Amino acid sequence: MAKLRDLIGVMKDKASQGKAALLSKRATLSLLRATSHDSFTPPTPKQLSTLLSFGDGSRTAAAAAIEILMDRLQKTQNSAVALKCLIAVHHIIKHGAFILQDQLSVYPASGGRNYLKLSNFRDNNSPISWELSSWVRWYAQYIEQLLCSSRTLGFFLGSKSSSDAESQEERVSGLMNADLLRETDALVTLIDEVGRKPDCGSTKGNRLVEEIENLVGEDLDSIMKEVCVRLKEFRERLGCLSFGEAVELVYELKRMEESREMKTMVVEQSFWDAVREVKEKANQEVVKEEVKAYKTVRRHRASESDRFERSVLNSADYLRFPSGRLLL
Template sequence: MRHFIGIIKDNLTLSKLTLFSNPTTSYLHIAVLRTTSHSPSTPPNDHHLATILSLGDSSRATASTIIHSLITRLHRTSNSLVALKCLLTIHHIIKRGPFILKDHLRTIRSTNGRNNLKLSSFRDGSSPATWALSAWVWWYACYIETILYTTKNMDFDIYSSLIEKEKRRDLILSCMNSDLIRDVGLLVGVIEEICKVPDNLLVEKDRLVRGVMELLGNDYLSMVNEILVRLSEFKERVGLLSFDDSVELASVLDRLTGCKEKLLRLFSVKKISVENLWEMIEELDRKIGVGGVSQLGLVTGL
Protein backbone atom coordinates (compact mmCIF):
# COMPACT_ATOMS: atom_id res chain seq x y z
CA MET A 1 0.00 0.00 0.00
CA ARG A 2 2.82 2.41 0.88
CA HIS A 3 4.57 1.63 -2.40
CA PHE A 4 1.29 2.22 -4.28
CA ILE A 5 0.74 5.56 -2.51
CA GLY A 6 4.32 6.58 -3.40
CA ILE A 7 3.67 5.89 -7.08
CA ILE A 8 0.49 7.99 -6.93
CA LYS A 9 2.44 10.86 -5.33
CA ASP A 10 5.05 10.72 -8.10
CA ASN A 11 2.37 10.73 -10.80
CA LEU A 12 0.58 13.66 -9.20
CA THR A 13 3.83 15.61 -8.96
CA LEU A 14 4.60 14.83 -12.61
CA SER A 15 1.17 16.10 -13.60
CA LYS A 16 1.61 19.33 -11.62
CA LEU A 17 5.04 19.92 -13.14
CA THR A 18 3.69 19.35 -16.62
CA LEU A 19 0.65 21.60 -16.21
CA PHE A 20 1.73 24.40 -13.89
CA SER A 21 5.53 24.70 -13.84
CA ASN A 22 7.66 27.00 -15.94
CA PRO A 23 8.04 25.07 -19.23
CA THR A 24 11.68 26.15 -19.50
CA THR A 25 12.60 24.31 -16.28
CA SER A 26 9.84 21.74 -15.68
CA TYR A 27 11.69 19.08 -17.67
CA LEU A 28 14.63 19.41 -15.24
CA HIS A 29 12.41 18.85 -12.20
CA ILE A 30 10.81 15.89 -13.99
CA ALA A 31 14.26 14.39 -14.63
CA VAL A 32 15.09 14.67 -10.91
CA LEU A 33 11.72 13.16 -9.94
CA ARG A 34 12.18 10.17 -12.23
CA THR A 35 15.68 9.55 -10.90
CA THR A 36 14.52 9.65 -7.27
CA SER A 37 11.10 7.99 -7.52
CA HIS A 38 9.17 6.10 -4.83
CA SER A 39 9.63 2.88 -6.82
CA PRO A 40 10.95 -0.25 -5.05
CA SER A 41 14.25 -0.30 -3.21
CA THR A 42 16.58 -0.22 -6.21
CA PRO A 43 19.33 2.28 -7.15
CA PRO A 44 18.46 5.10 -9.58
CA ASN A 45 18.05 3.92 -13.16
CA ASP A 46 21.27 4.31 -15.18
CA HIS A 47 19.39 6.01 -18.02
CA HIS A 48 17.83 8.56 -15.65
CA LEU A 49 21.20 9.24 -14.03
CA ALA A 50 22.81 9.74 -17.44
CA THR A 51 20.06 12.22 -18.30
CA ILE A 52 20.74 14.25 -15.14
CA LEU A 53 24.49 14.33 -15.83
CA SER A 54 23.98 15.26 -19.47
CA LEU A 55 21.49 18.04 -18.75
CA GLY A 56 23.75 19.40 -16.03
CA ASP A 57 26.49 20.06 -18.56
CA SER A 58 24.43 22.36 -20.77
CA SER A 59 24.60 25.65 -18.81
CA ARG A 60 25.12 27.09 -15.34
CA ALA A 61 21.44 27.98 -15.05
CA THR A 62 20.45 24.41 -15.84
CA ALA A 63 22.99 22.98 -13.41
CA SER A 64 21.76 25.33 -10.67
CA THR A 65 18.13 24.27 -11.23
CA ILE A 66 19.00 20.57 -11.10
CA ILE A 67 20.95 20.88 -7.84
CA HIS A 68 18.26 23.06 -6.25
CA SER A 69 15.54 20.59 -7.29
CA LEU A 70 17.54 17.63 -5.99
CA ILE A 71 18.34 19.22 -2.62
CA THR A 72 14.75 20.44 -2.21
CA ARG A 73 13.42 16.93 -2.85
CA LEU A 74 15.94 15.51 -0.37
CA HIS A 75 14.88 17.93 2.37
CA ARG A 76 11.13 17.61 1.80
CA THR A 77 10.83 13.84 1.63
CA SER A 78 10.07 11.67 4.64
CA ASN A 79 10.61 8.48 2.62
CA SER A 80 13.91 6.70 3.27
CA LEU A 81 14.03 5.22 -0.25
CA VAL A 82 13.62 8.63 -1.90
CA ALA A 83 16.22 10.16 0.45
CA LEU A 84 18.76 7.43 -0.31
CA LYS A 85 18.16 7.82 -4.05
CA CYS A 86 18.72 11.58 -3.76
CA LEU A 87 21.99 10.95 -1.92
CA LEU A 88 23.05 8.30 -4.44
CA THR A 89 22.37 10.77 -7.26
CA ILE A 90 24.48 13.41 -5.49
CA HIS A 91 27.25 10.83 -5.03
CA HIS A 92 27.19 10.04 -8.77
CA ILE A 93 27.36 13.76 -9.57
CA ILE A 94 30.44 14.11 -7.34
CA LYS A 95 32.10 11.08 -8.92
CA ARG A 96 31.37 11.56 -12.62
CA GLY A 97 29.30 14.68 -13.15
CA PRO A 98 30.36 17.63 -15.33
CA PHE A 99 32.32 20.44 -13.68
CA ILE A 100 29.49 23.00 -13.61
CA LEU A 101 27.13 20.52 -11.94
CA LYS A 102 29.76 19.71 -9.30
CA ASP A 103 30.49 23.39 -8.84
CA HIS A 104 26.86 24.18 -8.01
CA LEU A 105 26.77 21.23 -5.64
CA ARG A 106 29.58 22.86 -3.66
CA THR A 107 27.40 25.93 -3.08
CA ILE A 108 25.24 24.09 -0.53
CA ARG A 109 25.25 26.25 2.60
CA SER A 110 28.07 25.15 4.88
CA THR A 111 28.50 25.05 8.64
CA ASN A 112 31.97 25.21 10.20
CA GLY A 113 33.48 24.77 6.75
CA ARG A 114 31.49 21.60 6.02
CA ASN A 115 28.63 21.24 3.58
CA ASN A 116 25.47 20.67 5.56
CA LEU A 117 22.77 18.45 4.04
CA LYS A 118 20.73 18.82 7.27
CA LEU A 119 19.53 15.23 7.57
CA SER A 120 20.49 14.51 11.19
CA SER A 121 16.81 14.62 12.19
CA PHE A 122 15.55 12.45 9.32
CA ARG A 123 13.17 9.71 10.46
CA ASP A 124 11.09 7.24 8.46
CA GLY A 125 9.17 5.24 11.06
CA SER A 126 6.60 3.74 8.72
CA SER A 127 8.07 0.25 9.21
CA PRO A 128 11.03 -1.48 10.93
CA ALA A 129 12.78 -1.70 7.55
CA THR A 130 12.43 2.01 6.78
CA TRP A 131 13.53 2.86 10.33
CA ALA A 132 16.71 0.84 9.72
CA LEU A 133 17.19 2.61 6.38
CA SER A 134 16.91 5.96 8.18
CA ALA A 135 20.26 5.22 9.84
CA TRP A 136 21.73 4.78 6.37
CA VAL A 137 20.30 8.17 5.33
CA TRP A 138 21.92 9.91 8.34
CA TRP A 139 25.26 8.25 7.76
CA TYR A 140 25.26 8.62 3.95
CA ALA A 141 24.59 12.36 4.24
CA CYS A 142 27.57 12.70 6.63
CA TYR A 143 29.73 10.69 4.24
CA ILE A 144 28.85 12.88 1.26
CA GLU A 145 29.52 15.99 3.35
CA THR A 146 32.97 14.53 4.13
CA ILE A 147 33.66 13.88 0.44
CA LEU A 148 32.67 17.46 -0.49
CA TYR A 149 34.77 18.88 2.35
CA THR A 150 37.79 16.76 1.38
CA THR A 151 37.60 17.67 -2.30
CA LYS A 152 37.32 21.36 -1.46
CA ASN A 153 40.29 21.36 0.92
CA MET A 154 42.59 19.26 -1.27
CA ASP A 155 42.09 21.61 -4.23
CA PHE A 156 41.67 18.77 -6.70
CA ASP A 157 39.11 16.19 -7.71
CA ILE A 158 39.76 12.88 -5.94
CA TYR A 159 37.75 11.22 -8.72
CA SER A 160 39.83 12.66 -11.55
CA SER A 161 40.89 10.63 -14.59
CA LEU A 162 44.04 8.50 -14.72
CA ILE A 163 45.70 11.07 -17.01
CA GLU A 164 45.04 13.87 -14.52
CA LYS A 165 46.30 11.68 -11.68
CA GLU A 166 49.54 11.01 -13.55
CA LYS A 167 50.06 14.74 -14.03
CA ARG A 168 49.44 15.27 -10.32
CA ARG A 169 52.15 12.78 -9.35
CA ASP A 170 54.78 15.26 -10.57
CA LEU A 171 53.24 18.02 -8.44
CA ILE A 172 53.38 15.82 -5.36
CA LEU A 173 57.17 15.70 -5.67
CA SER A 174 57.34 19.44 -5.01
CA CYS A 175 54.84 19.48 -2.12
CA MET A 176 55.99 20.37 1.39
CA ASN A 177 55.84 17.64 4.03
CA SER A 178 53.12 19.48 5.93
CA ASP A 179 50.92 19.65 2.81
CA LEU A 180 51.36 15.95 2.10
CA ILE A 181 50.52 15.03 5.69
CA ARG A 182 47.44 17.25 5.54
CA ASP A 183 46.31 15.54 2.32
CA VAL A 184 46.84 12.05 3.76
CA GLY A 185 44.91 13.08 6.87
CA LEU A 186 41.96 14.28 4.78
CA LEU A 187 41.94 11.06 2.74
CA VAL A 188 42.10 8.98 5.91
CA GLY A 189 39.14 11.02 7.18
CA VAL A 190 37.09 9.72 4.23
CA ILE A 191 38.09 6.14 5.06
CA GLU A 192 37.19 6.69 8.72
CA GLU A 193 33.73 7.87 7.64
CA ILE A 194 33.34 4.75 5.49
CA CYS A 195 34.03 2.68 8.59
CA LYS A 196 31.06 4.33 10.35
CA VAL A 197 28.66 2.68 7.89
CA PRO A 198 25.58 1.22 9.67
CA ASP A 199 24.95 -2.45 10.29
CA ASN A 200 25.96 -4.36 7.18
CA LEU A 201 23.16 -6.93 7.55
CA LEU A 202 20.94 -4.83 5.27
CA VAL A 203 23.41 -5.10 2.40
CA GLU A 204 22.38 -8.62 1.44
CA LYS A 205 18.67 -7.80 1.61
CA ASP A 206 18.36 -4.36 0.04
CA ARG A 207 19.45 -3.58 -3.53
CA LEU A 208 19.53 0.14 -2.81
CA VAL A 209 21.95 -0.38 0.07
CA ARG A 210 24.04 -2.68 -2.12
CA GLY A 211 24.24 0.15 -4.65
CA VAL A 212 25.60 2.44 -1.93
CA MET A 213 28.17 -0.19 -0.91
CA GLU A 214 29.36 -0.58 -4.50
CA LEU A 215 30.11 3.15 -4.69
CA LEU A 216 31.82 2.95 -1.30
CA GLY A 217 34.05 0.13 -2.50
CA ASN A 218 35.14 2.24 -5.48
CA ASP A 219 35.72 5.26 -3.24
CA TYR A 220 37.81 3.17 -0.87
CA LEU A 221 40.11 2.07 -3.70
CA SER A 222 40.39 5.69 -4.92
CA MET A 223 41.44 6.81 -1.43
CA VAL A 224 43.94 3.93 -1.21
CA ASN A 225 45.56 4.93 -4.51
CA GLU A 226 45.79 8.60 -3.53
CA ILE A 227 47.28 7.72 -0.13
CA LEU A 228 49.76 5.28 -1.69
CA VAL A 229 51.19 7.97 -3.99
CA ARG A 230 51.86 10.25 -1.03
CA LEU A 231 53.24 7.54 1.24
CA SER A 232 55.59 6.50 -1.56
CA GLU A 233 56.95 10.04 -1.54
CA PHE A 234 57.32 9.93 2.25
CA LYS A 235 59.25 6.68 1.84
CA GLU A 236 61.84 8.65 -0.14
CA ARG A 237 61.90 11.53 2.35
CA VAL A 238 61.73 9.58 5.60
CA GLY A 239 65.30 10.40 6.59
CA LEU A 240 64.64 14.11 6.07
CA LEU A 241 61.48 14.39 8.16
CA SER A 242 61.55 16.71 11.14
CA PHE A 243 60.47 15.47 14.55
CA ASP A 244 57.11 17.26 14.26
CA ASP A 245 56.49 15.85 10.78
CA SER A 246 57.36 12.35 11.99
CA VAL A 247 54.92 12.65 14.88
CA GLU A 248 52.11 13.94 12.65
CA LEU A 249 52.70 11.27 10.02
CA ALA A 250 52.80 8.53 12.65
CA SER A 251 49.50 9.78 14.06
CA VAL A 252 47.81 9.70 10.64
CA LEU A 253 49.17 6.20 9.94
CA ASP A 254 47.87 5.07 13.31
CA ARG A 255 44.39 6.37 12.45
CA LEU A 256 44.47 4.45 9.18
CA THR A 257 45.68 1.25 10.84
CA GLY A 258 42.79 1.56 13.27
CA CYS A 259 40.43 1.21 10.29
CA LYS A 260 42.02 -1.95 8.92
CA GLU A 261 39.88 -4.54 10.70
CA LYS A 262 36.58 -2.88 9.73
CA LEU A 263 37.73 -2.38 6.15
CA LEU A 264 38.64 -6.05 5.80
CA ARG A 265 35.12 -6.94 6.94
CA LEU A 266 33.44 -4.47 4.60
CA PHE A 267 35.48 -5.20 1.46
CA SER A 268 36.57 -8.82 1.22
CA VAL A 269 37.86 -8.61 -2.38
CA LYS A 270 41.66 -8.56 -2.38
CA LYS A 271 43.42 -5.83 -4.36
CA ILE A 272 47.16 -5.43 -4.86
CA SER A 273 46.92 -1.71 -4.10
CA VAL A 274 45.32 -2.43 -0.71
CA GLU A 275 47.95 -5.02 0.18
CA ASN A 276 50.67 -2.56 -0.88
CA LEU A 277 49.13 0.10 1.35
CA TRP A 278 49.26 -2.01 4.53
CA GLU A 279 52.82 -3.15 3.70
CA MET A 280 53.96 0.44 3.15
CA ILE A 281 52.37 1.56 6.42
CA GLU A 282 54.29 -1.14 8.29
CA GLU A 283 57.51 -0.15 6.52
CA LEU A 284 57.05 3.55 7.31
CA ASP A 285 56.17 2.73 10.90
CA ARG A 286 59.48 0.91 11.24
CA LYS A 287 61.46 3.70 9.60
CA ILE A 288 59.96 6.54 11.61
CA GLY A 289 59.51 4.48 14.76
CA VAL A 290 62.55 5.86 16.60
CA GLY A 291 62.11 9.45 15.44
CA GLY A 292 58.31 9.47 15.38
CA VAL A 293 56.19 7.02 17.29
CA SER A 294 58.64 6.21 20.07
CA GLN A 295 59.49 9.84 20.71
CA LEU A 296 55.81 10.70 20.67
CA GLY A 297 55.32 8.17 23.45
CA LEU A 298 58.15 9.70 25.48
CA VAL A 299 56.84 13.21 25.07
CA THR A 300 53.25 12.33 26.02
CA GLY A 301 54.26 9.93 28.76
CA LEU A 302 52.64 6.93 27.03
Protein backbone atom coordinates (compact mmCIF):
# COMPACT_ATOMS: atom_id res chain seq x y z
CA MET A 1 0.00 0.00 0.00
CA ALA A 2 2.80 2.41 0.89
CA LYS A 3 4.59 1.57 -2.38
CA LEU A 4 1.39 2.31 -4.30
CA ARG A 5 1.11 5.73 -2.63
CA ASP A 6 4.75 6.47 -3.47
CA LEU A 7 4.10 5.47 -7.09
CA ILE A 8 1.04 7.74 -7.22
CA GLY A 9 3.17 10.58 -5.83
CA VAL A 10 5.83 10.05 -8.52
CA MET A 11 3.14 9.99 -11.22
CA LYS A 12 1.68 13.25 -9.87
CA ASP A 13 5.13 14.86 -9.97
CA LYS A 14 5.72 13.70 -13.56
CA ALA A 15 2.27 14.89 -14.69
CA SER A 16 2.66 18.30 -13.05
CA GLN A 17 6.18 18.75 -14.43
CA GLY A 18 5.04 17.73 -17.93
CA LYS A 19 2.17 20.23 -17.82
CA ALA A 20 4.49 23.01 -16.60
CA ALA A 21 7.01 22.20 -19.35
CA LEU A 22 4.30 22.29 -22.03
CA LEU A 23 3.08 25.63 -20.76
CA SER A 24 6.68 26.95 -20.54
CA LYS A 25 6.25 27.88 -16.89
CA ARG A 26 9.90 27.81 -15.84
CA ALA A 27 9.31 28.88 -12.24
CA THR A 28 6.59 26.28 -11.73
CA LEU A 29 8.71 23.52 -13.29
CA SER A 30 11.72 24.40 -11.13
CA LEU A 31 9.60 24.41 -7.99
CA LEU A 32 7.91 21.08 -8.80
CA ARG A 33 11.28 19.44 -9.32
CA ALA A 34 12.58 20.81 -6.01
CA THR A 35 9.46 19.79 -4.04
CA SER A 36 8.65 16.26 -5.17
CA HIS A 37 6.64 13.69 -3.16
CA ASP A 38 9.73 11.64 -2.23
CA SER A 39 9.71 11.38 1.59
CA PHE A 40 13.43 10.68 1.96
CA THR A 41 15.33 12.98 -0.42
CA PRO A 42 15.75 16.75 0.09
CA PRO A 43 15.93 19.18 -2.86
CA THR A 44 19.27 18.97 -4.67
CA PRO A 45 21.69 21.94 -4.67
CA LYS A 46 21.09 22.32 -8.42
CA GLN A 47 17.31 22.50 -7.95
CA LEU A 48 17.63 25.05 -5.17
CA SER A 49 20.14 27.06 -7.20
CA THR A 50 17.68 27.21 -10.10
CA LEU A 51 14.97 28.42 -7.73
CA LEU A 52 17.26 31.08 -6.24
CA SER A 53 18.16 32.31 -9.74
CA PHE A 54 14.74 33.99 -9.95
CA GLY A 55 16.19 36.63 -7.63
CA ASP A 56 18.59 37.67 -10.40
CA GLY A 57 15.82 38.90 -12.69
CA SER A 58 12.96 41.32 -12.38
CA ARG A 59 10.81 41.94 -9.33
CA THR A 60 7.87 40.48 -11.24
CA ALA A 61 9.71 37.18 -11.77
CA ALA A 62 10.74 37.06 -8.09
CA ALA A 63 7.18 37.77 -6.96
CA ALA A 64 5.83 35.04 -9.24
CA ALA A 65 8.32 32.49 -7.89
CA ILE A 66 7.40 33.27 -4.25
CA GLU A 67 3.69 33.14 -5.06
CA ILE A 68 4.04 29.72 -6.69
CA LEU A 69 6.12 28.44 -3.76
CA MET A 70 3.67 29.65 -1.11
CA ASP A 71 0.64 28.39 -3.06
CA ARG A 72 2.17 24.92 -3.27
CA LEU A 73 2.97 25.02 0.44
CA GLN A 74 -0.59 26.05 1.36
CA LYS A 75 -2.37 23.59 -0.91
CA THR A 76 -0.37 20.41 -0.40
CA GLN A 77 -1.50 17.70 1.99
CA ASN A 78 1.74 15.76 1.58
CA SER A 79 4.29 16.13 4.40
CA ALA A 80 7.32 15.64 2.12
CA VAL A 81 6.16 18.35 -0.30
CA ALA A 82 5.46 20.73 2.61
CA LEU A 83 8.90 20.15 4.16
CA LYS A 84 10.64 20.71 0.82
CA CYS A 85 8.73 23.96 0.30
CA LEU A 86 9.83 25.09 3.77
CA ILE A 87 13.43 24.09 2.98
CA ALA A 88 13.18 26.25 -0.16
CA VAL A 89 11.89 29.17 1.94
CA HIS A 90 14.76 28.65 4.38
CA HIS A 91 17.30 28.71 1.54
CA ILE A 92 15.82 31.96 0.24
CA ILE A 93 16.25 33.50 3.70
CA LYS A 94 19.85 32.31 3.94
CA HIS A 95 21.11 32.53 0.36
CA GLY A 96 18.54 34.36 -1.74
CA ALA A 97 19.03 37.72 -3.43
CA PHE A 98 17.45 40.69 -1.68
CA ILE A 99 14.68 40.89 -4.28
CA LEU A 100 13.54 37.36 -3.37
CA GLN A 101 13.91 37.90 0.37
CA ASP A 102 11.92 41.11 0.12
CA GLN A 103 9.03 39.34 -1.61
CA LEU A 104 9.10 36.59 0.99
CA SER A 105 9.11 38.99 3.95
CA VAL A 106 5.90 40.72 2.85
CA TYR A 107 3.95 37.62 1.80
CA PRO A 108 1.00 37.58 2.14
CA ALA A 109 -0.18 41.17 2.05
CA SER A 110 -2.28 40.67 5.20
CA GLY A 111 0.71 39.48 7.28
CA GLY A 112 -0.02 38.47 10.88
CA ARG A 113 0.95 35.66 13.24
CA ASN A 114 1.30 32.14 11.90
CA TYR A 115 0.72 33.21 8.30
CA LEU A 116 2.22 29.92 7.11
CA LYS A 117 -0.98 28.34 8.50
CA LEU A 118 0.49 24.90 9.10
CA SER A 119 -0.13 24.51 12.84
CA ASN A 120 -2.89 21.96 12.09
CA PHE A 121 -1.07 20.10 9.33
CA ARG A 122 -1.68 16.33 9.35
CA ASP A 123 -0.64 13.72 6.78
CA ASN A 124 -1.82 10.31 7.96
CA ASN A 125 -1.21 8.40 4.73
CA SER A 126 1.60 6.37 6.28
CA PRO A 127 3.60 6.09 9.52
CA ILE A 128 6.52 8.06 8.02
CA SER A 129 4.21 10.82 6.71
CA TRP A 130 2.59 11.04 10.17
CA GLU A 131 6.04 11.45 11.78
CA LEU A 132 7.04 14.05 9.19
CA SER A 133 3.83 16.00 9.90
CA SER A 134 5.15 16.99 13.33
CA TRP A 135 8.28 18.30 11.61
CA VAL A 136 6.11 20.31 9.18
CA ARG A 137 4.24 21.98 12.06
CA TRP A 138 7.41 22.79 14.00
CA TYR A 139 9.51 23.83 10.98
CA ALA A 140 6.78 26.21 9.75
CA GLN A 141 6.62 27.80 13.21
CA TYR A 142 10.41 28.07 13.32
CA ILE A 143 10.58 29.71 9.86
CA GLU A 144 7.89 32.16 10.92
CA GLN A 145 9.81 33.06 14.09
CA LEU A 146 13.00 33.37 12.02
CA LEU A 147 11.24 35.91 9.79
CA CYS A 148 9.80 37.78 12.80
CA SER A 149 13.18 37.94 14.55
CA SER A 150 14.86 39.03 11.32
CA ARG A 151 12.36 41.89 10.97
CA THR A 152 13.20 43.02 14.51
CA LEU A 153 16.92 42.96 13.76
CA GLY A 154 16.58 44.61 10.36
CA PHE A 155 18.39 41.86 8.45
CA PHE A 156 17.92 38.18 7.67
CA LEU A 157 19.61 36.01 10.28
CA GLY A 158 22.04 33.51 8.80
CA SER A 159 22.25 35.38 5.49
CA LYS A 160 25.32 36.97 3.92
CA SER A 161 24.17 40.37 5.23
CA SER A 162 24.69 39.17 8.83
CA SER A 163 28.12 37.58 8.35
CA ASP A 164 30.27 40.70 8.88
CA ALA A 165 30.89 40.63 12.65
CA GLU A 166 32.72 43.98 12.71
CA SER A 167 29.89 45.88 11.00
CA GLN A 168 27.35 44.21 13.30
CA GLU A 169 29.28 45.33 16.40
CA GLU A 170 29.37 48.87 15.03
CA ARG A 171 25.62 48.78 14.33
CA VAL A 172 24.78 47.40 17.79
CA SER A 173 26.87 50.05 19.52
CA GLY A 174 24.60 52.72 18.05
CA LEU A 175 21.35 51.20 19.28
CA MET A 176 19.20 52.64 22.07
CA ASN A 177 18.93 50.45 25.18
CA ALA A 178 15.28 49.63 24.43
CA ASP A 179 16.15 48.49 20.89
CA LEU A 180 19.05 46.41 22.16
CA LEU A 181 16.75 44.66 24.64
CA ARG A 182 14.10 44.08 21.97
CA GLU A 183 16.66 42.47 19.66
CA THR A 184 18.02 40.29 22.47
CA ASP A 185 14.49 39.12 23.23
CA ALA A 186 13.93 38.24 19.55
CA LEU A 187 17.14 36.16 19.48
CA VAL A 188 16.37 34.28 22.71
CA THR A 189 12.80 33.61 21.52
CA LEU A 190 14.19 32.08 18.32
CA ILE A 191 16.53 29.85 20.33
CA ASP A 192 13.57 28.77 22.46
CA GLU A 193 11.72 27.80 19.27
CA VAL A 194 14.64 25.61 18.18
CA GLY A 195 14.36 23.80 21.51
CA ARG A 196 10.79 22.75 20.62
CA LYS A 197 11.79 20.65 17.60
CA PRO A 198 10.35 17.11 17.53
CA ASP A 199 12.27 14.01 18.55
CA CYS A 200 13.61 12.16 15.55
CA GLY A 201 11.90 8.86 16.43
CA SER A 202 11.44 6.75 13.33
CA THR A 203 12.65 9.65 11.14
CA LYS A 204 16.21 9.23 12.45
CA GLY A 205 18.48 8.90 9.43
CA ASN A 206 15.90 10.47 7.10
CA ARG A 207 17.86 12.79 4.79
CA LEU A 208 15.00 15.27 4.64
CA VAL A 209 15.06 15.69 8.42
CA GLU A 210 18.87 15.77 8.46
CA GLU A 211 18.83 18.63 5.93
CA ILE A 212 16.46 20.61 8.17
CA GLU A 213 18.63 19.99 11.25
CA ASN A 214 21.75 21.10 9.36
CA LEU A 215 20.08 24.34 8.22
CA VAL A 216 18.80 25.11 11.72
CA GLY A 217 22.23 24.26 13.19
CA GLU A 218 23.83 26.84 10.88
CA ASP A 219 21.24 29.38 12.01
CA LEU A 220 22.07 28.68 15.66
CA ASP A 221 25.72 29.53 15.03
CA SER A 222 24.66 32.89 13.56
CA ILE A 223 22.16 33.52 16.36
CA MET A 224 24.75 32.86 19.06
CA LYS A 225 27.20 35.27 17.41
CA GLU A 226 24.51 37.96 17.55
CA VAL A 227 23.74 37.14 21.20
CA CYS A 228 27.45 37.43 22.11
CA VAL A 229 27.72 40.83 20.39
CA ARG A 230 24.78 42.13 22.43
CA LEU A 231 26.03 40.59 25.67
CA LYS A 232 29.34 42.38 25.18
CA GLU A 233 27.52 45.65 24.52
CA PHE A 234 25.37 45.31 27.66
CA ARG A 235 28.52 44.81 29.72
CA GLU A 236 29.66 48.25 28.55
CA ARG A 237 26.29 49.88 29.32
CA LEU A 238 25.51 48.55 32.79
CA GLY A 239 25.99 51.93 34.44
CA CYS A 240 23.49 53.70 32.20
CA LEU A 241 20.46 51.41 32.30
CA SER A 242 17.19 52.58 33.78
CA PHE A 243 15.47 50.51 36.47
CA GLY A 244 13.05 48.98 33.96
CA GLU A 245 15.82 48.21 31.46
CA ALA A 246 17.94 46.53 34.15
CA VAL A 247 14.97 44.38 35.22
CA GLU A 248 14.31 43.36 31.60
CA LEU A 249 17.99 42.53 31.03
CA VAL A 250 18.05 40.27 34.11
CA TYR A 251 14.95 38.50 32.77
CA GLU A 252 16.56 37.87 29.36
CA LEU A 253 19.77 36.59 30.94
CA LYS A 254 17.77 34.19 33.13
CA ARG A 255 16.05 32.90 30.00
CA MET A 256 19.46 32.17 28.51
CA GLU A 257 20.56 30.29 31.62
CA GLU A 258 17.37 28.23 31.62
CA SER A 259 17.35 27.51 27.87
CA ARG A 260 17.87 23.80 27.28
CA GLU A 261 18.99 24.42 23.70
CA MET A 262 21.63 26.96 24.74
CA LYS A 263 22.94 24.67 27.48
CA THR A 264 23.31 21.90 24.91
CA MET A 265 25.06 23.88 22.22
CA VAL A 266 27.20 26.35 24.24
CA VAL A 267 29.94 24.51 26.10
CA GLU A 268 32.35 27.45 26.45
CA GLN A 269 32.44 28.34 30.14
CA SER A 270 33.57 31.85 29.24
CA PHE A 271 30.14 32.59 27.73
CA TRP A 272 28.27 31.46 30.83
CA ASP A 273 30.72 33.36 33.05
CA ALA A 274 29.94 36.50 31.04
CA VAL A 275 26.17 35.89 31.34
CA ARG A 276 26.48 35.45 35.11
CA GLU A 277 28.69 38.53 35.49
CA VAL A 278 26.35 40.80 33.52
CA LYS A 279 23.30 39.39 35.34
CA GLU A 280 24.85 39.99 38.78
CA LYS A 281 25.82 43.56 37.90
CA ALA A 282 22.41 44.25 36.39
CA ASN A 283 20.84 42.85 39.57
CA GLN A 284 22.98 45.25 41.60
CA GLU A 285 21.64 48.12 39.50
CA VAL A 286 18.09 46.90 40.18
CA VAL A 287 18.73 46.72 43.95
CA LYS A 288 20.41 50.14 43.90
CA GLU A 289 17.37 51.69 42.19
CA GLU A 290 15.00 49.93 44.59
CA VAL A 291 16.92 51.28 47.61
CA LYS A 292 16.92 54.76 46.07
CA ALA A 293 13.18 54.57 45.47
CA TYR A 294 12.59 53.29 49.03
CA LYS A 295 14.60 56.18 50.52
CA THR A 296 12.70 58.68 48.41
CA VAL A 297 9.37 57.28 49.64
CA ARG A 298 10.56 57.41 53.27
CA ARG A 299 11.71 61.02 52.90
CA HIS A 300 8.38 61.91 51.34
CA ARG A 301 6.45 60.23 54.15
CA ALA A 302 8.66 61.88 56.78
CA SER A 303 8.08 65.33 55.34
CA GLU A 304 4.31 64.67 55.20
CA SER A 305 4.38 63.54 58.82
CA ASP A 306 6.39 66.62 59.85
CA ARG A 307 3.92 68.93 58.17
CA PHE A 308 1.06 67.12 59.87
CA GLU A 309 2.70 67.44 63.30
CA ARG A 310 3.38 71.13 62.82
CA SER A 311 -0.23 71.72 61.86
CA VAL A 312 -1.42 69.88 64.99
CA LEU A 313 0.92 71.85 67.28
CA ASN A 314 -0.18 75.12 65.80
CA SER A 315 -3.80 74.20 66.39
CA ALA A 316 -3.00 73.37 70.00
CA ASP A 317 -1.28 76.71 70.43
CA TYR A 318 -4.37 78.48 69.19
CA LEU A 319 -6.49 76.47 71.60
CA ARG A 320 -4.23 77.30 74.52
CA PHE A 321 -4.16 81.02 73.79
CA PRO A 322 -7.74 81.79 74.77
CA SER A 323 -7.62 79.55 77.83
CA GLY A 324 -4.51 81.40 79.02
CA ARG A 325 -6.22 84.69 78.52
CA LEU A 326 -9.19 83.48 80.62
CA LEU A 327 -6.81 82.58 83.43
CA LEU A 328 -5.68 86.16 83.51
